[in-house]
Amino acid sequence: MSSQHGNAPYYFIPGPSRWPVLAGASLLLTMAGAAAWVNSVSWGPVANIAGILALLVVLYRWFGDAIRESEGGLYSNRIDVSYRWSMSWFIFSEVMFFAGFFGALFYARTITLPDLASLDYKILWPDFTGQWGNTPAGTIQPFTKMGPFPIPTINTALLLTSGVTLTIAHHALRAGQRSKTAFWLFATIVLGAVFMGFQAFEYIHAYTELNLKLTSGIYGSTFFMLTGFHGFHVTMGAIMLAVVLVRVLKGHFTPEHHFAFEGAAWYWHFVDVVWLGLYVVVYWL
Structure with missing residues (x-):
């Protein structure tokens, strides 16, 4: 969390994001590829690796947005509590x-x-x-x-x-x-x-x-x-x-x-x- 809490809003609500649905699609592709892989389906390894790479890209961009919001002073102590509960x-x-x-x-x-x-x-x-x-x-x-x-x-x-x-x-x-x-x-x-x-x-x-x-x-x-x-x-x-x-x-x-x-x-x-x-x-x- 950033140290810039003084001017943060009461509770920051981010705008609509494409990352959750893209993360879900990446995980679906990853697990479908894994299931196909263990059953010796030819496209299984490619799908599994592609899903993992896509998930890493999504997480990189998603975390980047959260970091910019934090360092931009948008996160108050209430957001800190929300993050703690979410991680728990x-x-x-x-x-x-x-x-x-x-x-x-x-x-x-x-x-x-x-x-x-x-x-x-x-x-x-x-x-x-x-x-x-x-x-x-x-x-x-x-x-x-x-x-x-x-x-x-x-x-x-x-x-x-x-x-x-x-x-x-x-x-x-x-x-x-x-x-x-x-x-x-x-x-x-x-x-x-x-x-x-x-x-x-x-x-x-x-x-x-x-x-x-x-x-x-x-x-x-x-x-x-x-x-x-x-x-x-x-x-x-x-x-x-x-x-x-x-x-x-x-x-x-x-x-x-x-x-x-x-x-x-x-x-x-x-x-x-x-x-x-x-x-x-x-x-x-």
């Missing part, structure tokens, strides 16, 4: 999003597998034990489960460290130490990028050495959906922090008014917490 509800929706995937994982592991290993199914799959990662013979290609060492543990340390560096940057901004803020914010972004690099390497290892794929039964689908969507959120969080870093370098924000920084920090800490849940449930249990 957005993060809550993300909590529910991941809760759905964690719920699917719980249902599969604690209800479905024991039922399939019961006496009722012994005729169909006599050797099936119902253990997580074990599949009935002849149903899918054999694979090896992903363990917690070394990459997942390294990634856990990276994200936890990034939470610390981001907190240091926030305290520096509140103290008016802009150079220190920029340094530690940049360090946070680098840690996030290294995290994504390790995750990409982990996926290559899973496909080439463990034969663990998205088609590897319920284990493979839940593993890649949970970790993949989390990786997407890390990427989006890093982009948000990068935008904030550019604004810090341009002289935006004051020690009293910097919600853009705080909102991105809230999101990053949320991503950290989700990863801790993934690290325990997906890799250890």
